[in-house]
Amino acid sequence: MQIKDLPYADPGVPDVRSGFRFLLWLGRRQLGGQLKCLFWGLLLQLGIAGLPLGVGVSVQAVVDRDGGWLVLGLGLLVGCGLAIAAGDTMVHRVAVTNWITAAARVQQLLARKAAELGSVLTRRVAAGEVVAVSTGDVEKIGWFVEALSRFASSAVALAAVCVGLVLYQPELGPLVALAVPVLALAALPLLPRATRRANEQRGKAGRATELASDTVAGLRVLRGIGGEELFLGRYRAASQEVRRAAVRSARMWALIAALQVLLPGLLLLGVVVYGAQLALDHRISVGALVTVYGAVALTHHPLRTFEEIAMAYSFSRPAARRAARVLALARTTSTSTAAHEVPDGDLYDPVTGVRAPAGEFTAVVCGDPDAAGRLADRLGGHPAEPGEGHSSVLLGGIALDSLPLDTARAAVLVQDKDPVLLSGTLAELLDVPASGKVAAAEALDAARCGDVLDALAQASVDTGGDPMRTRITERGRSLSGGQRQRLALARSLVTDPPVLVLDEPTSAVDAHTEARVAAGIKRLRTGRTTVVLASSPLLLDLADRVVLVDGGTAAAVGTHRELLAAEPRYRAVVTRETEAEPALDGDLVPLGELEGESA
Secondary structure (H helix, E strand, C coil): CHHHHHCCCCCCCCCCCCCCHHHHHHHHHHHHHHHHHHHHHHHHHHHHHHHHHHHHHHHHHHHHCCHHHHHHHHHCCCHHHHHHHHHHHHEEEEEEEEHHHHHHHHHHHHHHHHHHHHHHHHHHHHHHHHHHHHHHHHHHHHHHHHHHHHHHHHHHHHHHHHHHHHHHHCCCHHHHHHHHHHHHHHHHHHHHHHHHHHHHHHHHHHHHHHHHHHHHHCCCHHHHCCCCHHHHHHHHHHHHHHHHHHHHHHHHHHHHHHHHHHHHHHHHHHHHHHHHHHCCCCCCCCCHHHHHHHHHCCHHHHHHHHHHHHHHHHHHHHHHHHHHHHCCCCCCCCCCCCCCCCCCCCEEECCCEEEEEECEEEEEEEEEEEHHHHHHHHHCCCCCCCCCCCCCCECCEHHHCCCCCCHHHHEEEEEEECCCCCCCHHHHHCCCCCCHHHHHHHHHHHHHCHHHHHHHHHHCCCCCCCHHCCEEEEECCCCHHHHHHHHHHHHHHCCCCCEEEEEEECCCCHHHHHHHHHHHHHCCCCCCEEECCCCHHHHHCCCCCCEEEEEEEEEEEECHHHHHCHHHHHHHHHHCCCCCCCCHHHCCHHHHHHHHHCC
């Protein structure tokens, strides 16, 4: 797999039983790249290992005044140099490819899981953890996968050097062969403590980040109550804890790095002293001493790979565990046979008893906004929350959970109360999978986005005043809450799904605009199943039927005016009046009059 071929057509089905199994699965999926990196890594390491032999042969040839061996030694050095140049270049190329492709595979898996679960994902896993997994953790996992093949090549090269020295120089070779494994494993007892300190640092850094996010999100409230200094003090204390934890973690990793320098240095010193004594006793030649010395000196390079793989694994293991936990989340599915055609008929929720007849405009009134949000998710076929039952929503008598995910999403579109606008032009925002029956201009007109178009046209500098080509900033931050809400509504309307579920689609607009938006939804969705969860009389008065949900079940069904007159619980939610202050039907102003006045 090359970087140019990304993204993967199918990232695969991961083994998420544990973080280790997930890393193992990922390594197997990258087997081709791992073998390439192993090959080039062996070429690099063996080229480095061959340098001392070439130097030793050349030195001994000079001592013996042997021209033939001198040419052989110089040729060996040239060959090793070419091998090092080719190996180093290709190892870097293949290792970076392995890193990026592994990280891309994990990101695709996470994106697929997020698309599968929808908004339920952040209810099962903290939003901060999802962000951490998809950013920093992905890089750590890719780092381990990339370092694994380089570690394998270093281990094979060290083994080859030890065996070669034993055969080449029996006097000094066994000493090196016994010492090298000790050097490679010397840091092993320190790894558990280093890993614990690193995990402690990451945990404190995550808590400090959450505190900072909460502070920024509630900055206006904090300023209103004079709490900036209090939260600033809390963040200052949290950041100092992170600093202290980072210093403690760095000290341990610095100790491990120091051992990787100190111990090979001691071995090298021992080899020089013992080898010099052997050379003085004429038990080994000068060239042999130079060869062994060079081989021991150059083992420092592959030994550092042992330190790197230990660090990569200690960082990637908790990252893989978090990724596996997110990827293990599953969409509740039914055992019935999957259908591939989009079903048609009434939308029915067996948990609450809410029914939306096909082709009608149904409004649902919930006194609890959180319950309304969960109901909207359930109507879209998303998994039920724990304790809410596991009966799937039915569309035309067919369970949504039994449908393939793409079919279920094509059948029912849910717009939650806080829709997100992605950055890009307005034309790109409205370029979504759609039936093609509703033009963008019609959807924008129904959502009453005229003022939004004017604002975008004025903000356009290099598009000739064309609002459709004007870029919208990330999450629509340059627009007001009402403007963002209406653009999101236009995007949902242009999609024109068979069933559209809207959760408080007009909560951020004024009453005059809300009346016009409600009329636009009614007009554009005529003959299509539409469910609106709202408590606004302007919307409810236009609905073909209204369902009151109280205590988690459908308590009453009728028109807005019928329920307003006969149902005190409905009246309390919609008009905010108590039973002692009954609402009067005569106080309601027909929507037509409002539109007439606005005209």
